[in-house]
Amino acid sequence: MKKFLIGLFILFSTMSAVAQEESLFSEGNRLYAEGAFELALEQYEKVLQQGEASSALYFNLGNTAFKLDQLGQSLRYYKKSLKLDPRDPELKYNIRLLESQLKDQITPIPQNRLLQTYWKFVRSWSLDHWTRFFLIVYGLLFIFLIAHLLMRSLKKVLLRLILVNGIGCVVIALCFVGSISLYNQTNAIILSKEVPARFGPSETDALAFTLHEGTQCQLLSEKEEWAQIKLADGKIAWLPKKDLGLI
Amino acid sequence: MFVAASSAEEVQFTASVDKRALTTQDTLVLSLTISGTQKVGAPKLPPIEGLNLIYGPAVSSSTRIINGAVSTSRVFQYGFSPTKEGVVIIPGFQIGIKDKQYKSEPIELSVEKATAPTKGAASNGSAEQSTVNISDRIFVEFEADKTEVVLNEQIVLSFRIYFNIPVDGLNYEPPVTQGFLEEPLGKQRSYRKIVKGVEYQVVEIQKALFPLKAGSLEIPAVKAQATLLFKSQAKKRSSSSVDGFFSDPFSDSFFGKRYVRRPVELTADPIKIQVNPLPEEGKPEDFSGAVGDFAIKVSAQPQELSVGDPVTFTMTVTGKGNLKNIQAPTLKGDLDKFKLYEPESKTNILSRQNGIRGEKIFEVVLVPKEEVALTPSVEFSYFNPDLLEYETLKRGPFSLTVNPATTLISQTTSLPLSQKKSVELLSQDIFYIKTNAGGLKPIGQVEYKKPVFMAGLTLPVVFYLGFLLWVRQREKSLLNPEKVRFSQAGRIARQQLKGAKSIKEDKETMALIEKALVDYLASKTKQSQGAINVNEVNVLLAEKGFSEEEVIQIKTILNACELARFSGGIGQGAQKEELIAQANKWLDRAEKVFK
Numbered sequence: 148m149k150k151f152l153i154g155l156f157i158l159f160s161t162m163s164a165v166a167q168e169e170s171l172f173s174e175g176n177r178l179y180a181e182g183a184f185e186l187a188l189e190q191y192e193k194v195l196q197q198g199e200a201s202s203a204l205y206f207n208l209g210n211t212a213f214k215l216d217q218l219g220q221s222l223r224y225y226k227k228s229l230k231l232d233p234r235d236p237e238l239k240y241n242i243r244l245l246e247s248q249l250k251d252q253i254t255p256i257p258q259n260r261l262l263q264t265y266w267k268f269v270r271s272w273s274l275d276h277w278t279r280f281f282l283i284v285y286g287l288l289f290i291f292l293i294a295h296l297l298m299r300s301l302k303k304v305l306l307r308l309i310l311v312n313g314i315g316c317v318v319i320a321l322c323f324v325g326s327i328s329l330y331n332q333t334n335a336i337i338l339s340k341e342v343p344a345r346f347g348p349s350e351t352d353a354l355a356f357t358l359h360e361g362t363q364c365q366l367l368s369e370k371e372e373w374a375q376i377k378l379a380d381g382k383i384a385w386l387p388k389k390d391l392g393l394i
Numbered sequence: 395m396f397v398a399a400s401s402a403e404e405v406q407f408t409a410s411v412d413k414r415a416l417t418t419q420d421t422l423v424l425s426l427t428i429s430g431t432q433k434v435g436a437p438k439l440p441p442i443e444g445l446n447l448i449y450g451p452a453v454s455s456s457t458r459i460i461n462g463a464v465s466t467s468r469v470f471q472y473g474f475s476p477t478k479e480g481v482v483i484i485p486g487f488q489i490g491i492k493d494k495q496y497k498s499e500p501i502e503l504s505v506e507k508a509t510a511p512t513k514g515a516a517s518n519g520s521a522e523q524s525t526v527n528i529s530d531r532i533f534v535e536f537e538a539d540k541t542e543v544v545l546n547e548q549i550v551l552s553f554r555i556y557f558n559i560p561v562d563g564l565n566y567e568p569p570v571t572q573g574f575l576e577e578p579l580g581k582q583r584s585y586r587k588i589v590k591g592v593e594y595q596v597v598e599i600q601k602a603l604f605p606l607k608a609g610s611l612e613i614p615a616v617k618a619q620a621t622l623l624f625k626s627q628a629k630k631r632s633s634s635s636v637d638g639f640f641s642d643p644f645s646d647s648f649f650g651k652r653y654v655r656r657p658v659e660l661t662a663d664p665i666k667i668q669v670n671p672l673p674e675e676g677k678p679e680d681f682s683g684a685v686g687d688f689a690i691k692v693s694a695q696p697q698e699l700s701v702g703d704p705v706t707f708t709m710t711v712t713g714k715g716n717l718k719n720i721q722a723p724t725l726k727g728d729l730d731k732f733k734l735y736e737p738e739s740k741t742n743i744l745s746r747q748n749g750i751r752g753e754k755i756f757e758v759v760l761v762p763k764e765e766v767a768l769t770p771s772v773e774f775s776y777f778n779p780d781l782l783e784y785e786t787l788k789r790g791p792f793s794l795t796v797n798p799a800t801t802l803i804s805q806t807t808s809l810p811l812s813q814k815k816s817v818e819l820l821s822q823d824i825f826y827i828k829t830n831a832g833g834l835k836p837i838g839q840v841e842y843k844k845p846v847f848m849a850g851l852t853l854p855v856v857f858y859l860g861f862l863l864w865v866r867q868r869e870k871s872l873l874n875p876e877k878v879r880f881s882q883a884g885r886i887a888r889q890q891l892k893g894a895k896s897i898k899e900d901k902e903t904m905a906l907i908e909k910a911l912v913d914y915l916a917s918k919t920k921q922s923q924g925a926i927n928v929n930e931v932n933v934l935l936a937e938k939g940f941s942e943e944e945v946i947q948i949k950t951i952l953n954a955c956e957l958a959r960f961s962g963g964i965g966q967g968a969q970k971e972e973l974i975a976q977a978n979k980w981l982d983r984a985e986k987v988f989k
Binding site: 168169172173176179194195198199200201202203204206207209210211213237238240241244245274275278279282285286288289290292293296297323327330 | 830831833842847855857861865
């Protein structure tokens with residue numbers, strides 16, 4: 148009985164927590180609609196502080212930051228949103244709009260056509276999607292394998308199904324693995340208006356180039372207050388951590 | 395000359411002869427041809443003065459299919475020999491077909507003395523004197539339908555070759571004209587025609603000419619070449635004049651028969667055409683040179699439009715004449731109120747039979763500059779050569795509804811493409827926030843790190859391996875029937891006991907109980923059922939490790955069964971069930987021992 152009560156309590160408390168976050172979210176929406184962007188941002192961030200997030204939440208955070216003229220922060224939230232839902236057309240439009248306003252133009256290292264298509268394909272679905280796709284194909288493969296053991300009369304048909312399914316399974320597994328590696332890649336966005344990038348992790352190191360707000364880079368390593376980053380065109384430099392926001 | 399022709403139901407009756415000039419030694423062949431039907435008998439032939447019937451009638455029927463049209467005919471041929479010199483007239487014949495009377499017309503013949511030569515062949519020169527007159531067998535005709543015309547008037551020129559002799563290769567050189575606009579009139583036509591009682595094959599070529607200048611113009615002479623094929627008649631007749639004929643270098647063998655090839659050249663005289671200028675008197679102002687007989691049709695589309703929208707005037711001139719070089723009809727009215735575009739025209743020739751007949755369509759686009767109620771009217775003037783006077787056709791004006799340019803375009807007309815605009819972004823801004831939180835979940839939580847995912851990965855493998863082992867096991871046991879028997883003995887025995895319970899006949903029940911137990915023992919000890927001896931069961935079971943009590947139990951059951959089977963009286967309902975329960979109980983124990 149005691150256990151049951153505790154269980155019930157946990158259930159209710161989580162439910163109320165979710166309800167609380169929902170209300171924070173809609174409160175943020177109301178403030179946003181009124182034009183009180185700073186207050187809206189506060190409400191949204193409260194949800195994050197509760198340890199909960201969703202694509203929509205990040206989208207709204209991005210919008211609010213944009214309205215507050217925080218281009219870098221806005222882009223950072225959009226990218227976070229994109230990770231959870233890469234198929235939202237509104238989100239993609241907003242990102243394109245913001246990226247067109249960036250000061251730094253970085254030409255990515257040209258990639259093999261096949262690899263390009265592969266990454267584009269991987270990016271078109273979220274990691275959770277790929278996880279589900281993989282499980283479905285994987286499960287189907289075993290269902291066919293078991294059917295192959297039991298149904299002697301359908302052996303030939305099943306063998307073909309297994310072959311096709313096996314190929315599909317391999318392809319999806321490759322995308323799944325790619326998606327995991329993308330997910331685990333630590334990317335960052337420059338939040339300050341202008342940041343000097345240096346050859347080493349100290350103010351005394353020589354200046355390599357300057358970067359501007361909104362530019363995306365990959366985080367390679369950290370040393371105290373400094374972070375080593377890599378740009379899409381392959382350039383590597385050190386930046387102060389405070390100027391960066393992790394995606 | 396059609397001797398007799400009747401178009402009723404396409405039945406025709408003609409009479410023809412193979413030659414009109416002959417000598418007293420010749421044989422005249424008279425053919426009475428009835429086409430369009432074959433259900434006729436020979437016409438009754440009255441005696442003909444001056445001709446002696448030698449044979450006939452020789453009847454032949456033919457059915458021809460040309461371009462899908464079936465034509466049938468029946469020919470009755472009679473052979474005559476002339477009995478006197480001079481003019482012989484074959485009278486008209488009468489025949490009744492399907493309650494209708496058909497009459498042929500009389501044919502005039504001239505008979506000469508046998509020794510006297512007949513008319514000299516026209517184009518052969520005088521080298522040969524033969525009974526055959528070449529100009530009777532092949533000749534040409536070249537004519538214009540009129541010789542006095544006005545400028546631009548249509549003239550139909552016909553060139554015909556007549557022949558009633560096998561001809562190989564007809565060649566025709568068209569005349570080279572000057573001062574005319576030429577227009578072909580269909581393809582060469584071929585038909586049969588009877589001229590002066592003799593049937594000919596006719597090839598006709600027609601051409602339309604439009605004189606381009608006034609004065610006396612000449613259409614030059616036309617030439618045609620042909621090779622005639624004469625059938626050899628050497629054996630029939632050995633008259634002196636024919637021999638020279640066959641020693642001819644053109645003598646040839648044709649289709650196994652002897653034929654004589656004779657090339658001939660046929661010339662038709664030139665034709666003079668008097669072209670008169672168009673009269674100045676009564677010439678309309680807008681006359682632009684159209685000569686012939688014309689009609690005009692005008693339509694304007696659309697009838698309701700806005701200022702600045704186009705209205706299309708379609709003017710169709712139909713008729714016979716120089717369609718190709720007629721000009722567009724003139725527009726009259728408030729032409730200042732319209733913007734005019736150059737007319738576009740298209741000529742369609744509808745018929746080329748006996749002169750050109752067709753239509754010329756002119757399309758003019760007008761754009762009203764302001765609100766007008768009427769379109770311009772259309773006038774077309776031409777010279778009618780048959781009446782020798784000018785005629786002017788008038789059409790319109792037509793009423794037109796022109797709306798001011800600002801009013802909305804009526805729904806029937808769609809918006810011109812140039813007025814449509816692709817939707818353009820007026821400014822750029824981000825899309826509005828999402829109103830639904832949409833599945834909030836802990837930050838950083840991904841499904842592939844959840845235990846469910848691991849379970850999803852491992853469970854299929856476990857299931858598969860489980861099934862694999864089970865299948866292997868089953869396959870193995872299937873290979874060893876004794877083992878199967880051993881393992882399934884308990885189950886089978888219980889089923890048999892259950893079956894025994896439901897049987898009412900006591901004796902049978904007892905027998906079944908006994909059988910179930912004996913089968914069980916046989917399966918478990920891997921012996922055949924017959925090898926189990928109830929009396930020696932104790933020895934067998936003791937070997938297998940059964941306790942003495944268990945052995946006694948089974949013996950008691952088996953004995954009871956046996957007793958009941960033979961005596962019959964003992965198997966009471968209650969006892970029977972008791973026995974089955976005991977048997978089941980014993981089976982439970984035995985299963986443990988036999989494991």
